[in-house]
Amino acid sequence: MLDDKYHADRAVGTMQDSKITAKNVQVFYGDTHAIKDVNVEIADKTVTAFIGPSGCGKSTFLRCLNRMNDTIDICRVEGDILIDDEDIYDPRVDPVQLRAKVGMVFQKPNPFPKSIYDNVAYGPKIHGLAKTKADLDEIVESSLRKAALWNEAKDRLHQPGTGMSGGQQQRLCIARAIATAPEILLMDEPCSALDPIATAQVEELIDELRQSFSVVIVTHSMQQAARVSQKTAFFHLGNLVEFDDTDKIFTNPQDPRTESYISGRIG
Amino acid sequence: MTLETADITPPATPSGKGKSLLTQDARTKKRNAAEIRFKAYGIAALAFSILFLAMLLFAIVRNGVPAFTQTFVTIEVELPADVLDKNGNRDIDDIKKVSTFGYNPLIQDALVAATADIETEVADGDLKKMLSSSAGATVRNAVIANPDLIGQTVEFELLASSRVDGYMKGRVVREDLARDRNLDAAHLDIVDALSQTGGVTRKFNWDFILGADASESRPEQAGMGVAMLGSVFMMLVVLLLSLPIGVAASIYLEEFAPQNWITDLIEVNISNLAAVPSIVFGILGLAVFIQFAHLPQSAPLVGGLTLTLMTLPTIVISTRASLKAVPPSIRSAALGVGASEMQTVFHHVLPLAMPGILTGTIIGLAQALGETAPLLLIGMVGYIASNYPDGIASGFLDPNSAMPAQIFEWAKRADPAYYERAWGGIIILLVFLMTMNIIAIILRRRFERRW
Numbered sequence: 001m002l003d004d005k006y007h008a009d010r011a012v013g014t015m016q017d018s019k020i021t022a023k024n025v026q027v028f029y030g031d032t033h034a035i036k037d038v039n040v041e042i043a044d045k046t047v048t049a050f051i052g053p054s055g056c057g058k059s060t061f062l063r064c065l066n067r068m069n070d071t072i073d074i075c076r077v078e079g080d081i082l083i084d085d086e087d088i089y090d091p092r093v094d095p096v097q098l099r100a101k102v103g104m105v106f107q108k109p110n111p112f113p114k115s116i117y118d119n120v121a122y123g124p125k126i127h128g129l130a131k132t133k134a135d136l137d138e139i140v141e142s143s144l145r146k147a148a149l150w151n152e153a154k155d156r157l158h159q160p161g162t163g164m165s166g167g168q169q170q171r172l173c174i175a176r177a178i179a180t181a182p183e184i185l186l187m188d189e190p191c192s193a194l195d196p197i198a199t200a201q202v203e204e205l206i207d208e209l210r211q212s213f214s215v216v217i218v219t220h221s222m223q224q225a226a227r228v229s230q231k232t233a234f235f236h237l238g239n240l241v242e243f244d245d246t247d248k249i250f251t252n253p254q255d256p257r258t259e260s261y262i263s264g265r266i267g
Numbered sequence: 268m269t270l271e272t273a274d275i276t277p278p279a280t281p282s283g284k285g286k287s288l289l290t291q292d293a294r295t296k297k298r299n300a301a302e303i304r305f306k307a308y309g310i311a312a313l314a315f316s317i318l319f320l321a322m323l324l325f326a327i328v329r330n331g332v333p334a335f336t337q338t339f340v341t342i343e344v345e346l347p348a349d350v351l352d353k354n355g356n357r358d359i360d361d362i363k364k365v366s367t368f369g370y371n372p373l374i375q376d377a378l379v380a381a382t383a384d385i386e387t388e389v390a391d392g393d394l395k396k397m398l399s400s401s402a403g404a405t406v407r408n409a410v411i412a413n414p415d416l417i418g419q420t421v422e423f424e425l426l427a428s429s430r431v432d433g434y435m436k437g438r439v440v441r442e443d444l445a446r447d448r449n450l451d452a453a454h455l456d457i458v459d460a461l462s463q464t465g466g467v468t469r470k471f472n473w474d475f476i477l478g479a480d481a482s483e484s485r486p487e488q489a490g491m492g493v494a495m496l497g498s499v500f501m502m503l504v505v506l507l508l509s510l511p512i513g514v515a516a517s518i519y520l521e522e523f524a525p526q527n528w529i530t531d532l533i534e535v536n537i538s539n540l541a542a543v544p545s546i547v548f549g550i551l552g553l554a555v556f557i558q559f560a561h562l563p564q565s566a567p568l569v570g571g572l573t574l575t576l577m578t579l580p581t582i583v584i585s586t587r588a589s590l591k592a593v594p595p596s597i598r599s600a601a602l603g604v605g606a607s608e609m610q611t612v613f614h615h616v617l618p619l620a621m622p623g624i625l626t627g628t629i630i631g632l633a634q635a636l637g638e639t640a641p642l643l644l645i646g647m648v649g650y651i652a653s654n655y656p657d658g659i660a661s662g663f664l665d666p667n668s669a670m671p672a673q674i675f676e677w678a679k680r681a682d683p684a685y686y687e688r689a690w691g692g693i694i695i696l697l698v699f700l701m702t703m704n705i706i707a708i709i710l711r712r713r714f715e716r717r718w
Contacts, residue, residue, distance in 0.1 A: 110594075122601075
């Protein structure tokens with residue numbers, strides 16, 4: 001425990017320009033203490049990877065950042081999570097507005113059973129981001145371009161999104177998430193259902209998205225974390241064990257648990 | 268298991284390479300035999316159910332189809348002005364003063380004229396036993412509808428009595444008539460003679476499908492139409508109330524309500540309500556809608572309200588099941604782009620659950636359509652001498668029956684002619700139900716989407 005504190009504090013010390021600040025975050029599922037006292041600062045316009053063995057709480061923590069855990073009755077979150085210095089668990093915060101600002105991409109591609117166009121246009125529509133049809137068309141096109149899907153999708157905009165390949169579907173979900181002009185993009189193992197080629201495309205995309213968003217990605221694959229992220233956080237049994245520059249985590253980890261994990265001895 | 272047996276039993280093949288794959292060992296043989304037996308049971312069960320279905324359909328068609336045809340007697344009735352319109356000014360009120368009894372002598376004269384060539388011992392006054400007692404009313408209605416007929420001789424197709432009709436359909440034989448004071452065997456000779464010249468014919472009877480119920484003594488006149496309208500009005504009430512209430516309740520319970528002992532209790536009770544005998548709902552309807560709320564007795568509105576109570580659990584259960592079947596990833600996706608919980612439900616979850624909801628609703632409606640027991644208690648079973656309702660309001664509020672209640676009513680009447688009509692009524696009811704099922708299938712196909 002003491003070790004965790006030390007590393008977390010040290011990580012905060014090296015941060016500049018932080019977008020998300022988590023202080024003493026605890027998450028409970030009923031009686032289970034799923035996240036234990038996590039402190040982390042996530043910088044703007046960087047890719048931060050959460051790694052760790054299954055059940056270590058990395059996805060749970062990710063879902064706290066846009067309050068997706070609100071939908072689970074037995075889930076309780078304590079501590080402070082600040083985005084741009086505003087507490088997102090403040091009673092005045094409407095999760096709907098929060099989720100427009102913090103977009104999310106899920107593990108399994110989950111396009112709506114609607115057309116490609118409607119998938120991307122849905123978010124802007126419900127948030128009133130487009131006043132005219134032309135505006136909406138523009139948002140759809142630019143989102144699909146940013147998601148590197150425009151060339152494949154432009155001729156079939158009104159065909160069902162569920163008819164695309166897995167990799168295309170996941171990029172469609174990314175386009176859908178960025179269509180609401182979020183500032184932060186959360187990705188929960190976005191490539192775990194994809195083949196290597198689709199994975200490479202999505203990783204390339206994540207690197208480009210870094211220009212405009214702060215990206216937080218949960219991944220099982222350490223190679224992926226090493227490829228796409230600038231910062232890496234290692235979770236183990238609900239603790240944030242170590243958080244530092246990706247290079248440092250993979251070459252010179254401070255905590256023995258991190259070292260065992262990246263060398264494949266635990267997890 | 269396989270490993271153990273392999274250890275115990277020596278290899279079967281002489282080469283010593285282990286068991287041959289070409290011969291089945293005892294275990295496999297046993298397993299295959301069990302499989303074949305199970306398949307045989309299934310086929311036998313299926314064959315049984317198909318056999319019973321075929322028997323049911325055969326019985327219904329054989330007994331029910333004759334109800335759709337009816338025997339008519341064609342006679343030329345003279346409509347003398349001095350009897351029907353004494354003042355001679357064709358005033359409709361004066362014409363109406365002549366009752367149906369006033370028409371009976373005219374019909375008797377016409378019958379005598381029609382049978383003039385036939386040698387018979389039947390007295391002139393008894394000839395009218397061949398006709399339905401509704402004959403007078405039929406002629407009178409025609410005259411009132413068109414007073415210009417007065418003074419002419421007009422050809423009428425009048426309903427034959429149920430005995431004559433039964434004779435034409437082979438249900439009544441001469442021996443039966445010895446103890447029957449409604450008709451004599453001599454009448455049948457006349458019928459035989461007339462049917463050769465085309466005076467007595469059997470043809471399709473729209474009035475059975477479209478007409479109103481008739482009193483116990485006139486089965487030949489009874490029809491299903493008014494009861495059918497009663498059923499339609501009841502179904503309207505059931506649909507308009509149970510679909511929105513049931514779907515709204517399910518959405519709340521499934522998507523919004525917190526999971527605690529209260530919602531658990533509600534859930535258990537809804538499941539129990541679906542299994543409550545329908546007559547319990549009938550007595551509840553009687554107590555609440557008639558005795559407490561003072562709604563009119565025998566009215567389709569009350570019937571519909573009572574059946575709504577009965578249908579709601581079915582709709583709630585099927586709607587909740589189809590909401591549960593929507594993949595959670597769709598909910599996450601919608602919430603993830605910032606849709607509110609209500610937008611998530613109405614934009615994404617509900618459309619995907621729609622086929623299931625519609626199927627459940629139509630099954631519930633079909634159940635309600637075929638329900639008789641609750642109607643017993645709110646006065647919708649019995650001879651309800653009703654005509655077509657005058658409008659929408661009277662359709663809901665005037666005393667009426669319903670199709671299954673009408674069938675029940677016919678089945679318990681004494682005259683064997685009603686037995687045939689009960690079977691015929693079943694055919695109409697089944698056609699109704701089949702139509703609803705086809706609509707359900709079409710709606711399902713239309714709303715079904717893959718994801």
